[in-house]
Amino acid sequence: IVDLDVTVQPVRNRNGNVVGGAAVCRDVTDRRELARQAEDEHRQLEEAQQIAMIGSFDLDNRSGGLRWSRELRRLAGLRDDVPASVRSWYERVHPADRDVFRRHFGRDAPYDQDVDITYRIERTDGAERWVHTLGRVIRDDAGAVVRVVGSTQDITERLLAEEARRLAEHQFSVAFEIGSVGMGILDLDRRILQVNPTVCRMLGRKPHEV
Numbered sequence: 001i002v003d004l005d006v007t008v009q010p011v012r013n014r015n016g017n018v019v020g021g022a023a024v025c026r027d028v029t030d031r032r033e034l035a036r037q038a039e040d041e042h043r044q045l046e047e048a049q050q051i052a053m054i055g056s057f058d059l060d061n062r063s064g065g066l067r068w069s070r071e072l073r074r075l076a077g078l079r080d081d082v083p084a085s086v087r088s089w090y091e092r093v094h095p096a097d098r099d100v101f102r103r104h105f106g107r108d109a110p111y112d113q114d115v116d117i118t119y120r121i122e123r124t125d126g127a128e129r130w131v132h133t134l135g136r137v138i139r140d141d142a143g144a145v146v147r148v149v150g151s152t153q154d155i156t157e158r159l160l161a162e163e164a165r166r167l168a169e170h171q172f173s174v175a176f177e178i179g180s181v182g183m184g185i186l187d188l189d190r191r192i193l194q195v196n197p198t199v200c201r202m203l204g205r206k207p208h209e210v
Contacts, residue, residue, distance in 0.1 A: 003029045053154040057135075059086070061111055061145045075131065075154050077124035094120035094128065104135070111137060111145045118155070130156045184210075 005028045011020040055072025059065075068084040076092045086105050093101045097119035104115045115135030122128055135150030176183050182199040184192055195210045203210060 001029075002027060003032045054151050055153075056151045057084075057149070059148040061147060072152055075123075075129070075152060076121055077127075092121045092123070094122055096120070104133075111148055113137065115148070115150060129154050130159050 005026040007024045007026075009022050009024075010018045011022050013019045053071070053075065055075050056069040057072060058067045066084045066086060070080075073080065073082070076089065078088065078092070082088055090098065090101060090105070100117055100119050103109065104117055114137055115133060118130065118132045120128055121131055131152050132155045133150060133152045135148050137145050138147040138149060140146050176196045179196065180198060182196065182202050184195040184199060187193055192210060195207060199210060200207055
């Protein structure tokens with residue numbers, strides 16, 4: 001199968017009447033295949049970003065122009081018709097975290113170093129989410145910053161899981177130390193690594209003797 005680009009123009013006589021047509025055919029198979037591949041890669045990138053909850057951005061430091069990926073908009077609940085701008089994103093940043101964001105992306109931000117910040121955003125539906133933004137500064141041959149490219153990832157679930165783990169560890173530590181039930185920690189070979197004070201009292205021994 002060959003993809004053809006056909007251009008047809010009318011052929012006229014001296015009186016201006018159409019007496020025929022001239023057609024030019026160009027084989028555009030390779031060009032269209034490259035376009036299809038680019039479209040597939042773009043779709044795969046969008047799907048990967050959606051799964052990982054990572055959006056990307058590209059800021060032109062000279063013109064101020066900003067491009068967002070579709071996933072970045074989804075993270076904050078922004079519609080496609082909302083202009084991509086630092087201001088639009090800033091309005092979604094939690095008021096308590098705006099100073100942190102402004103130091104890196106504000107009007108007077110120097111953009112002299114890479115960005116690595118964690119902060120909260122408030123989605124348009126009212127949900128509060130934690131995000132982690134990484135930005136890389138791109139310079140020209142003279143050393144001037146021309147672009148800042150980066151990504152923003154929703155890390156809310158990860159932070160909640162870490163907090164739940166810390167809480168569980170704390171609760172276990174408290175129960176281990178002051179609980180009325182004898183408890184011990186063993187390795188995979190069933191060797192005793194540690195016992196709680198209750199075990200020591202029950203056996204009448206010190207921890208290192210158990």
